[in-house]
Amino acid sequence: MKFTWSWLHDHLETKQDLAAICEALVMLGLEVEGIDDPAARLGAFRVAEILSARPHPEADRLQLCEVDDGSQTLQIVCGAPNARAGLKTVLAPVGTYVPGADITIKQGKIRGELSNGMLCSEAELGLSDEADGIMELDSSLKAGANFVEASGLADPVIEIAITPNRGDCLGVRGIARDLAAAGHGKLKELDLSEEAGEFDSPISWQIAENAADLVPRVSGRLFDGVSNGPSPDWMARRLTAVGQRPISALVDITNYVMLDLGRPLHAYDADKIAGDKLIIRRAEAGEELTALNEKTYQLASDMLVIGDAHGADDIAGVMGGARTGVSETTSRMFLEMAVFDPISVASTGRQLNLHSDARYRFERGLDGSSPDSLAGYVARLVQQICGGKISRLEIAGPGVSWQRQIAFVPARTAALTGISIRPEEQAGILERLGFEIDRKQPDSWQVSPPAWRNDIDGAADLVEEVVRIHGFDKLPMTALPRDFLGGPPRL
Amino acid sequence: MAGLEDLKTDLLAAIKAADSSDALEKLRVEALGKKGHISAELARLGSMPPEERKAFGQAVNQLKNEVTDALAAAKASLSQAEMNSRLAAEKVDVTLPVRPESQGRLHPLSRVMEEIAAIFADMGFVIAEGPDIESDYYNFTALNIPPEHPARQEHDTFYLKAGADGSRPVLRTHTSPVQIRTMQASEPPIRIIVPGRTYRSDHDATHSPMFHQCEGLVIGPDIHMGHLKAVLIDFCRAFFGMEDLPVRFRPSYFPFTEPSAEVDIGCSRAGGGLQIGAGEDWLEILGSGMVNPRVLENCGYDPDKVQGFAFGMGIERLAMLKYGIPDLRTFYDSDMRWLRHYGFVPSDMPALHSGLV
Numbered sequence: 001m002k003f004t005w006s007w008l009h010d011h012l013e014t015k016q017d018l019a020a021i022c023e024a025l026v027m028l029g030l031e032v033e034g035i036d037d038p039a040a041r042l043g044a045f046r047v048a049e050i051l052s053a054r055p056h057p058e059a060d061r062l063q064l065c066e067v068d069d070g071s072q073t074l075q076i077v078c079g080a081p082n083a084r085a086g087l088k089t090v091l092a093p094v095g096t097y098v099p100g101a102d103i104t105i106k107q108g109k110i111r112g113e114l115s116n117g118m119l120c121s122e123a124e125l126g127l128s129d130e131a132d133g134i135m136e137l138d139s140s141l142k143a144g145a146n147f148v149e150a151s152g153l154a155d156p157v158i159e160i161a162i163t164p165n166r167g168d169c170l171g172v173r174g175i176a177r178d179l180a181a182a183g184h185g186k187l188k189e190l191d192l193s194e195e196a197g198e199f200d201s202p203i204s205w206q207i208a209e210n211a212a213d214l215v216p217r218v219s220g221r222l223f224d225g226v227s228n229g230p231s232p233d234w235m236a237r238r239l240t241a242v243g244q245r246p247i248s249a250l251v252d253i254t255n256y257v258m259l260d261l262g263r264p265l266h267a268y269d270a271d272k273i274a275g276d277k278l279i280i281r282r283a284e285a286g287e288e289l290t291a292l293n294e295k296t297y298q299l300a301s302d303m304l305v306i307g308d309a310h311g312a313d314d315i316a317g318v319m320g321g322a323r324t325g326v327s328e329t330t331s332r333m334f335l336e337m338a339v340f341d342p343i344s345v346a347s348t349g350r351q352l353n354l355h356s357d358a359r360y361r362f363e364r365g366l367d368g369s370s371p372d373s374l375a376g377y378v379a380r381l382v383q384q385i386c387g388g389k390i391s392r393l394e395i396a397g398p399g400v401s402w403q404r405q406i407a408f409v410p411a412r413t414a415a416l417t418g419i420s421i422r423p424e425e426q427a428g429i430l431e432r433l434g435f436e437i438d439r440k441q442p443d444s445w446q447v448s449p450p451a452w453r454n455d456i457d458g459a460a461d462l463v464e465e466v467v468r469i470h471g472f473d474k475l476p477m478t479a480l481p482r483d484f485l486g487g488p489p490r491l
Numbered sequence: 492m493a494g495l496e497d498l499k500t501d502l503l504a505a506i507k508a509a510d511s512s513d514a515l516e517k518l519r520v521e522a523l524g525k526k527g528h529i530s531a532e533l534a535r536l537g538s539m540p541p542e543e544r545k546a547f548g549q550a551v552n553q554l555k556n557e558v559t560d561a562l563a564a565a566k567a568s569l570s571q572a573e574m575n576s577r578l579a580a581e582k583v584d585v586t587l588p589v590r591p592e593s594q595g596r597l598h599p600l601s602r603v604m605e606e607i608a609a610i611f612a613d614m615g616f617v618i619a620e621g622p623d624i625e626s627d628y629y630n631f632t633a634l635n636i637p638p639e640h641p642a643r644q645e646h647d648t649f650y651l652k653a654g655a656d657g658s659r660p661v662l663r664t665h666t667s668p669v670q671i672r673t674m675q676a677s678e679p680p681i682r683i684i685v686p687g688r689t690y691r692s693d694h695d696a697t698h699s700p701m702f703h704q705c706e707g708l709v710i711g712p713d714i715h716m717g718h719l720k721a722v723l724i725d726f727c728r729a730f731f732g733m734e735d736l737p738v739r740f741r742p743s744y745f746p747f748t749e750p751s752a753e754v755d756i757g758c759s760r761a762g763g764g765l766q767i768g769a770g771e772d773w774l775e776i777l778g779s780g781m782v783n784p785r786v787l788e789n790c791g792y793d794p795d796k797v798q799g800f801a802f803g804m805g806i807e808r809l810a811m812l813k814y815g816i817p818d819l820r821t822f823y824d825s826d827m828r829w830l831r832h833y834g835f836v837p838s839d840m841p842a843l844h845s846g847l848v
Contacts, residue, residue, distance in 0.1 A: 028742060029741060029742030031741070031743075031753075164640075164744060165744045166744070342639075343639040346639055346644075347639060350644070415715065415798075416716065416781055417715055417716040417717070418715040418716055418717030418718070419716075457785070458749075458785075459784075460749040460750070460781065460783065460794075463749075463750060464742070464750030467716075467750055468742040468750065472740040472741055472752055475716055475717055475720045476717040477720050477724060478715070478718050478720070480615065480709065480714075480718050480721070482615070
């Protein structure tokens with residue numbers, strides 16, 4: 001799971017620095033696998049302006065550029081076809097290591113002409129595969145400025161390993177919630193109010209009888225008159241930073257919400273859906289569909305699919321279909337938010353050898369309330385970026401039965417771990433993590449886990465939550481008793 | 492009679508001159524044998540006149556006795572001489588040092604297992620074992636890893652042919668099944684370690700399809716996570732022989748423990764090499780946790796009455812870190828040069844009182 005430093009700050013109000021937060025993540029059980037700070041990696045690159053460009057006297061494809069680096073004018077030999085007077089671009093001054101080319105720039109002569117640096121493409125900076133020419137920066141940037149900071153790339157990327165029980169931390173908000181619970185900041189409010197919608201969705205759900213056990217809840221709504229196009233810079237930048245390729249606003253929103261809230265979405269082009277129903281059913285043996293990765297899959301009768309009058313076009317929880325997917329010209333989008341049986345999704349994905357970020361989340365268990373609780377937030381995000389009108393929510397399935405109560409004796413924490421933590425403090429930790437506690441009997445609580453914590457099974461899990469947030473570093477060291485008499489007799 | 496005197500002189504001279512047992516035997520046959528000189532003299536008795544016969548007979552018998560005695564004396568002195576010369580020739584200096592003999596070496600994995608056993612034995616642990624071919628139940632289900640659990644996918648299991656009941660045995664993917672077998676077979680308190688072979692279908696520079704783990708299990712009425720922490724910190728410091736080795740516990744997840752903790756030791760990567768000890772970095776070394784109540788229930792225990800902790804470590808990893816062995820694959824190459832370099836003298840058994848480093 002990758003996210004950026006600024007992204008975390010969307011959910012967490014904190015004054016702690018990167019190193020402190022990363023240390024805190026490790027001690028919360030969210031193991032930091034890597035920190036990539038472009039500001040450190042690309043800090044030497046500068047914004048520069050090409051003042052003039054003329055042909056190299058000895059080479060047809062090279063130009064001699066006079067470049068303003070903010071303090072002086074440098075002559076640089078450049079082979080990019082787009083190098084031209086007035087262009088703001090990226091300069092690697094002499095002595096800079098260029099990661100995409102794996103070279104360190106030296107002052108030198110190229111075909112007899114002096115060159116004092118290198119003008120760079122995105123590929124040379126390792127930012128993308130774009131190698132056709134040098135970067136063309138916004139003309140408002142100042143020559144001499146630090147390139148990474150000036151172009152908004154100074155956003156460290158943090159990668160953490162998520163254990164199989166923590167599906168709730170496959171979204172940035174879940175990570176922020178853990179940090180806030182441990183006192184490393186304050187979890188910002190998220191506007192989860194409902195969005196009523198202006199009209200009935202012309203597309204509705206139908207759950208086939210043979211699939212009812214695998215689809216506890218699904219919601220969807222139509223967005224009419226949306227304009228698809230490139231997503232906003234901030235969103236594209238974050239997606240790129242965490243290794244996702246921006247495609248179009250509608251697709252990017254689904255990916256963004258998945259990474260932001262751990263909530264996979266699927267966007268259909270409503271105009272490509274045959275009929276007025278999306279039918280969730282088990283596949284017919286031998287049925288085929290072409291998924292978004294443009295590969296055709298042959299389905300087995302135990303697999304869950306979503307289809308329309310034409311047939312299946314979505315492998316539920318694993319990957320959407322090519323036929324009904326959104327494109328640049330989509331103006332009516334139907335957006336799916338479902339909870340499918342995790343075992344079914346895992347088994348289907350394994351049989352088809354098909355991995356996806358959605359499957360990864362579905363099989364670890366989603367927030368059971370999310371098809372209802374996140375619908376309003378997501379609708380407003382779509383509308384804010386792509387415009388259009390929002391339909392009323394179309395819901396099917398009886399609901400996920402995530403509500404449960406766990407009997408918890410606060411003294412259990414000390415008995416199991418050796419750390420005494422005051423009951424008030426224990427209650428505070430659990431409540432900050434989203435648990436609700438009935439403390440009518442002070443020695444025997446009834447604790448209700450939040451909808452996103454499918455992993456909480458019993459009192460031992462609650463003890464772990466309390467001690468994990470309190471800090472494993474506070475565990476006492478207690479020697480085993482020496483008068484142990486277990487095992488076979490010894491000499 | 493004069494002939495007898497000459498014969499006597501000749502024979503006694505020859506006997507005196509004989510320099511070996513063989514020569515002496517030859518003389519005995521020449522003198523006393525059936526066709527020997529003395530027998531020939533005795534044979535002459537029959538043809539003598541009776542008055543000469545008595546004196547001659549006495550003379551020959553005396554000669555025979557003298558020659559027999561001379562032969563016996565000569566034989567005794569010769570064998571004494573031969574013994575003396577053999578003793579001189581075969582003399583051994585028992586004070587010399589023994590000759591160098593080529594000796595086998597103990598594999599580093601065996602050594603590390605002995606070291607682990609020595610440390611835990613001192614804390615009251617005993618060794619338990621279990622089969623390499625396990626049932627799906629012991630390897631997964633009883634350890635709270637139901638079918639389709641995401642953790643099961645991470646194990647890369649070797650499945651064997653299904654038995655008569657349709658269930659597929661596995662090559663155990665960890666030593667944890669022995670936890671279950673031990674708890675089902677005995678009553679608390681329990682304090683065991685389980686060194687042994689484990690198998691996963693994974694083969695590259697850092698994974699071997701067969702490798703070794705050591706499991707630990709402590710069960711009692713009031714064993715808590717503070718005990719776990721003390722035992723594992725003591726172990727890490729004793730094993731690496733560093734009293735001040737930093738040890739860190741951080742939350743993690745294993746289906747069979749709750750709460751679960753990974754254990755890291757301090758290290759430094761300054762200068763490109765890996766140095767264990769206080770440093771700027773951490774190295775994951777083992778997994779641990781309080782036994783999950785579900786697992787206790789599966790073993791017939793009441794989680795309200797007994798509790799305990801379990802841990803597991805990779806023996807190859809410990810051996811590589813402690814003895815600076817850079818490549819996992821070399822453990823299984825059976826290369827004599829490698830074994831002579833990294834192996835241990837078998838008589839040097841690890842013991843806490845003599846130090847483990």
